[in-house]
Amino acid sequence: MDASILTILVFLPVLGAAAMLFVPRGQDELFRWIAAGFTGVQLLFACWVLWAFDRGSSQFQFEVVAAWIPSFNVNYHMGIDGLSMPMVFLTALLSFISIVASWKITKAPRGYFALFLLLDAGMMGVFVSLDFFLFYMFWEVMLLPMYFLIGIWGGPQRQYAAIKFFLYTLFGSVLMLLAMLALYFYSDPHTFNLITLISQAHKIDVMLWGIEMKWLIWFALFIGFAIKVPIFPFHTWLPLAHVEAPTAVSVILAGVLLKMGTYGLLRISYPLLPDQTIVFAVALAVLGVINIIWGAANAIAQVDLKRMVAYSSVSHMGIVLLGMAAVVSVREGGTMAGAQLGMNGAVLQMFNHGIITAALFLLVGVIYDRAHHRYIVYPSDYKDKALRGKLGFGGLAVGLPIFSGFVALVFFAGLGLPALSGFISEAMCFLGGFSTFRTLTIIGTFGILLNAVYFLRAYQRMFMGSPNERWSGLSDMSPREIGMLAPLVIIIIFLGVYPSPALNVISLTMNNLIELVNAASSLAGM
Amino acid sequence: MPNIESLSFFLPELFLTASMVVIILVDVFMGPANRNRVVRQLSLAALAVTAYLLWVQTDPGEAIFFGALAVDPYSRFFKWLFLIATAVIFFVTPYTSQLLKTARHEYYLFLLAVMFGLFLMASAQDLIIIYLSIEIVSIGSFVLAGFLKGDRHSNESSLKYVIYGAFSSGVMLYGLSLLFGLAGSTNLFDVQRALASITGPGDLILVAALLMILVGFGYKISMAPFHFWTPDVYQGAPTTITAYLSVAPKAAGFALALRVLGIAFGDNLQFPADQWFPVGNLAIGTVIALFSGLTMTVGNILAIQQNSVKRMLAYSSVAHAGYMLMAVTILNIQALGAVMFYLAVYLFMNLGAFLVVILVHNKFGYDDIDDWRGLGFKLPLVAVPMGVFLFSLTGLPPTAGFVGKVYLFSVLISSQQFWWLAVLGVLNSVVSLYYYLRIMKVMFLEGEPTGETVSDHPAMTGMILALMVPVLLFGVYWSPLMGWVRASLKIFTPGG
Incomplete structure (x- = not known):
């Protein structure tokens, strides 16, 4: 076997x-x-x-x-x-x-x-x-x-x-x-x-x-x-x-x-190629921060929910890069613990983001299947002139309580709310990054703020306020849809409260890799 | 080896000649009613016997006909490729609607003659035989390209082919005569000895001879800038012939070019060897590299703009000549193996792609790319293999085309030369994906699954699926093919 x-x-x-x-x-x-x-x-x-x-x-x-x-x-x-x-x-x-x-x-x-x-x-x-x-x-x-x-x-x-x-x-x-x-x-x-x-x-x-x-x-x-x-x-x-x-x-x-x-x-x-990795780490951190800010800024500008989620991926993958760049922590005046936090956090963030973003896209699919559109706000060149610039939904929480519950939870996971899985791994990446590239990481953390902006604003525009008459007849999530989201949500909550099982799997390998990169290098001791 | 003794090692070719004579006679005395059928069956039988004779042929250990022809494993490898290509074309000819109205009995005869010429090309190591074999192949091909007598494109195709062919073989002949002048012998090994001893003013003649010979080979393998005939001839000729021209004479051109360059222009008689150096330190590698880069780029860029699938495949075949030339820059034993491997793979994937073109033409009378719309839903059993062939031509795993390309790039990288060419080569692969994907796009991405399917021709579809098997098989397990190539990497060298 x-x-x-x-x-x-x-x-x-x-x-x-x-x-x-x-x-x-x-x-x-x-x-x-x-x-x-x-x-x-x-x-x-x-x-x-x-x-x-x-x-x-x-x-x-x-x-x-x-x-x-x-x-x-x-x-x-x-x-x-x-x-x-x-x-x-x-x-x-x-x-x-x-x-x-x-x-x-x-x-x-x-x-x-x-x-x-x-x-x-x-x-x-x-x-x-x-x-x-x-x-x-x-x-x-x-x-x-x-x-x-x-x-x-x-x-x-x-x-x-x-x-x-x-x-x-x-x-x-x-x-x-x-x-x-x-x-x-x-x-x-x-x-x-x-x-x-x-x-x-x-x-x-x-x-x-x-x-x-x-x-x-x-x-x-x-x-x-x-x-x-x-x-x-x-x-x-x-x-x-x-x-x-x-x-x-x-x-x-x-x-x-x-x-x-x-x-x-x-x-x-x-x-x-550890030598090149070490020299390139700064650039990787810079690119990571650009990804965080650029992805988040773009996500804010989107009126299409799916596009917003897509850009949020760019932003979240930037956090992974920042964590990965922390491999050179010791060399940059940080600590081994910083490198370990960053690298372990990067792998954990890869996994967590996989789960969270999957849930996000599934939820976008749920609403799209019902309403056949997914605009947070109708774009200014929308084919129906009367709808241009208007809210795409509104007050969905009234008619679709289960759906809006799921969305709220997954959105919060996406913006890194503590006790949900995204928080742990993002915090680890930023801590690792902070021990290594202080200024860059400080800039990068603004990304968290921007993430909160678009997730919360989208939630507010779609689910809060008075119900939109057009979408009053939508049905809530079916058992199949609940079934496919439930395991993801369980993992999000579980790893948010108790991430050790996942970190236990990852840590030994990553700590080894950190040593390998730092020791095998001809730059060692520089 | 003297002439009489040589005959026993020349049996496949002899038999081919004899069967051609018999077929002509049968053709003359046969009524027109079932001429086509009988001639085809006789020709297929002739192929089968030739294959048998090739199978039992033993290695003579020396060149036959006083050094004119080499019956070595290298030539036998190519002869099998020609046999496979000819057999496939014979098989599909009666199912090609373009050819139904023509008298096909002569067509088979010409194909046999061309194959005879290809056999000679694979074995030739004497300047006279080299020229003769190329001409046999060319003249047969001219007729075949113009076989659709009433079709203006076909006529144009034939005429263009003749003019380009005559011009380039004339230039080549001049180059060969220069070599003869330098060596006083037509044998490639004598030429090598003579060239190796030249210093000083001889160099210019040597360069001139080399370039002129490259023109001839360049024409045969459609190397830019001698490729201008390719699109028109490929588009106008009957599709079966296009398919044949795109694989068999191209393979023969490579077989002969590698032998001539490797032996006559090498600095010693050992060929193929782990390393190859050109005689007199000529920059042959650099010249070939420039041609290679030009050929693949021109082929790919021009293919993008084509709307006729046949024409697109014509330009793609130019590009593939460019890929194979990448390995010719190095010309060591590894390079030779890589080119042979690629030619074998190319045979299957390109023939397969052209058979699909024939079948689609039969069913819908279409050649324009936009008319292939929705083929994936109408004829899935044909469109899916076409997809495999196209991905293989692009060089994507898990197809044999990928493995072939890996070997070609390996030649450059292991020799650590011409890195720019390797980079250009992979970038060209990306460009080629664009136009291959255009065909994929109209077949699968456009049109809707209507549920209605067109009946596929069982024999043609069977043949297409049969050609897909090696393309996929050698993509995941290519040891058998590579083993055969390695076993065939023995070129006859006197005393070596």
């Missing part, structure tokens, strides 16, 4: 997608149940892995290595540590919930659910791969289903959104391909093994075009990951893709895909 569990986790959805090929036409009901069944079982396996995961070990667990293409030294190498464990669980959980959220899909359900399962497999593969080639394969495989899911089942501008997403991410990943091959050919013996490369990559001592090769590799990797996060100024694909994608796909996009950028930095860039 131990050795094959990761293989099962990754390829179970592929089996599901294959099974759909044999379902006869017209059995639309069956597609949903197959998809739900396979992702459900995957989630059970993921729960088992979480339970069996040894929190006292910083080694890779459930490791599996098999020769794949010996002549190119490509191995089928998977394993998880405290960095990938939360991501694996997040992927399984959100995939299952997304399938439930897609229950009402009627357009070409076979294709939709089959592609969703392939996407699930690709994401899971990225988080468990320890061979760079395998990692890259999964990284790219994910793009194809995502393109179709946005492009076929998305909103009015879906074609443009899909191709923009695809071109942006491919641009990033082809640079990553060159970096990957360079790492392979500069290591001796040539290897794609991400663990072996830790002791190999920093030995590269070549110049190209007057620049150190290691820096070129670092930047090629960084651009690939930065586009996924997305880090300003590579973020422009994100609002568009999020807004046009169907609800469940937005959940996956924001919940899982964005995490791959920061995951890639922590899994590949940090341990392989």
Whole structure:
């Protein structure tokens, strides 16, 4: 079981997608149940892995290595540590919930659910791969289903959104391909093994075009990951893709895909090229703060609820970057505790943001399904002249008490209210950042304030005040919708009150990584 | 090896020639009623026997016909590619509506003749045979490109092909004659020995000869700026022939170019070797790198603007020549393997894409990209493989095209040369995604699932699905194909 569990986790959805090929036409009901069944079982396996995961070990667990293409030294190498464990669980959980959220899909359900399962497999593969080639394969495989899911089942501008997403991410990943091959050919013996490369990559001592090769590799990797996060100024694909994608796909996009950028930095860039990481940390912090402020400021300006949530993701991912930059805390006059707070907080924030933003998008989907629009305020160029500039909703709390309760809780989690999960991880990131880059972090904390502005204002405009006659007939959340949000809300509250279980999983690995980055570096002692 | 003894190692080609004669005779004495069918069956049988003869062929250990032809594993690799391509084209021809009104019996004959020429191209190591084989292929192709006699595009295609072909092979012949003048022999190895001993004023002639020969090869593999014939010929020719031209003669062009450059212009006779240096320190690598960068960029940029799918694929085939040329800059054993691997993969994915074009043309009479709207919902069994072929052409995993590209880039990166070309190459991949996605977009993103499907032609669809299998299989497990390529990396060298 131990050795094959990761293989099962990754390829179970592929089996599901294959099974759909044999379902006869017209059995639309069956597609949903197959998809739900396979992702459900995957989630059970993921729960088992979480339970069996040894929190006292910083080694890779459930490791599996098999020769794949010996002549190119490509191995089928998977394993998880405290960095990938939360991501694996997040992927399984959100995939299952997304399938439930897609229950009402009627357009070409076979294709939709089959592609969703392939996407699930690709994401899971990225988080468990320890061979760079395998990692890259999964990284790219994910793009194809995502393109179709946005492009076929998305909103009015879906074609443009899909191709923009695809071109942006491919641009990033082809640079990553060159970096990957360079790492392979500069290591001796040539290897794609991400663990072996830790002791190999920093030995590269070549110049190209007057620049150190290691820096070129670092930047090629960084651009690939930065586009996924997305880090300003590579973020422009994100609002568009999020807004046009169907609800469940937005959940996956924001919940899982964005995490791959920061995951890639922590899994590949940090341990392989520690010198560059240390020098670049300041820039990372600056970019993180820009993301926080820029994302929040943009979110304030949005009249479309989904767009607002999309920009809030940009802001929240900036907090992750700030936490990650704290890895150099000791070097910048801070403490080891500061570095640990920042790095652990970053991973926890990745997980928490995944949960919170998924819940946010699901809630946007709930109201959109009923009202068929999601304007907080109608835009000034809205097709119906009478409605321009008017409130889109108002007083929803009266007619939809359960819904508004959920929204209130998740909004508060989003703006970082204590006792909800977002607070813990954001505080850790800022504390880590504060010990390292004091001025920058002070600027960044204004982002929290801005977050509160748009969440509270949106809540006030949509749910408070006198009920809007137009929307008096809306029904409250159905049991299916409550069912898909309940687990997320439970996690939000649980980790907000008692985050230790999650931190126990993460901390050993991250503390190790901090030591690795600081010690392996030739800059040590400077 | 003397002529008589050589014959036993020349059996596949001999048999091909004999069967062509038989087919001509049968054709003459056969009534017009079932001519097409009988000739096709005879031709398929001839292919099968040729394949068998190729299978049982043994390595002679030395060049045959007094050093004119090399029957080495390298040439045999390419001959299998030609056989596969020809067989696929033979198979789909009766299902191609464009060709239904024409007398197809001659068409099969010309294809066999072209294949014979391709076989020679793969083996040639003598300047005369090199020129002769290229001409055999070209003349057959001219006729085939113009096979739709009543169609003006087809006529234009043929004429353009003739003019460009005549011009570039004339330039090439001049280059070959310079080589002969320098060496006093037509054998590539003698040429190498002569070139290696030249110093001083000979260099200019050497450069001139090299460039002129590159013109000839550039024309065959559609390398920019000698690619101008490609879009018009590809668009006007019958689609089966376009498909054939885009894979088989291109592969033969690469086979021959690699052999000539590697042997005649190398600084020693050992080829392929771990490292390759050009004779007299000529900057061959840099020249090829410039051509490569130009070719892929021109092909991709121009493909973006095309509205005809056939024309778009024509420009894409120019771009792919550019990708493969990336590896030719280094020309060591690894580069040779990468090009051969890519050509094999390219054979499957490009043939597959063109078969889909044929099928769509049959069903709807469309070639314009906008008319492919909603194909994903109307003909899913064809549109999905098309998607696989297009993603493979883009170079996305898990398709064989991705693996092929990784090997091509690996050549540059492991040699640590021409980094700019590698960067240009990956950026070109992103550009190419844009126009491949245009086809994907009209097939899947536009149009609605109406529930109605068009009946797909079972034989054609079967063939398309069969071509998709290797594209996907070699995308996740390519050891068998790479193993075959490595086993074929043995080029005949005298005494070596």
